[in-house]
Amino acid sequence: MKKLLIYCLLTGLLSGSLQAQNKQAKVLLEQIAALHIYIGYVQDGYSTVKNGLDVIGDFKRGELNLHAGYFSSLRMVNPAVKEYIKVAEIIALQAKILQSSNNTRNLLQQDADLFNGNELAYVGKVYDKLLEDCERILNDLEPVVTDGQLEMKDDERMERIDMLHANMTDNYIFCKRFGNSTKVLAVSRIKEEMDIQNARALRGIND
Template structure:
């Protein structure tokens, strides 16, 4: 996974450095955007597969648990104590594994929530940026500045994806639940911060466009353009 992250990071750097300079009004999607979108989709797909596997394992373990309970119900009271004593070590693994699997499913669902928030961030960026580029009230230099801000936010969100990969990998390594939960919470807090920063930045630019409107008719046009009630 470290190799994967390094490859992604190198690819990001290559695209950002090699991208030719161009006027902001003609700018295509930021190179890093395509990387973030592709990796986010891959993460969500991996999580869905992981959840499905864990759910299947849960069903199997629950069935095993029922079989144990059925066996116990058929035994006489004086046999139960002796039977459970002999089989305790053998069957306790089923119960422990079931709890472990349920915990992993909870982690996966939490990771998916973070990934979905990441997708919302991308969608919010694409929606706002497509409008700002067509807003004639903004100068080329202002659009170039916006592009740099968006680039920074997307780069930060890419770090969150690296954290998600780390969490997914942790299920096959010796990582404590406390450490895993710490990484999940950190990634969740960071993506919330990135998303809120993006929305605030977009709101400020829309407000700036409204302030530049000279007449009430212009204000109404700007509101209609940005879908403001």
């Protein structure tokens, strides 16, 4: 009877132990399966993210290349800009200013007795400053019409050329007016000198 009781107890304990082990094994298997599913999700998610990052990277590289191409195109001067009539006019006006200033200076040198030293120095300084400004305008014009110098749109280049043309035109107008006023002053002094000589001749006064 006692052996039977012990047997029954052992059987119950073993049965309970096996049932508990089976339950633990089942839970463990479920956890392992869930872990595999989670790992799959993680791998799929990583792959998706990586692909997404690759796409973004490709897009950014393409966008960067697009921007680089755009800015490179800004450095190239449209032939229509280079052939803009005001470009040639700026150069022609500068040549006229140089010719006019040289003519006036040569005239004053030939009639140096009509002007004193301070007056000649003043005229020389005025023309020097004028020619310096003309040179500045040409220096500003060069990169506007030269490839690879400035990043500018066509309309921006045209506006800059218009501004430089206006500046050179102002210089030309000033040069002509200053030269004419200097010549008028020279003619006036020549006439004054001739009037004095004629008056002396009429009076019989010799130099």
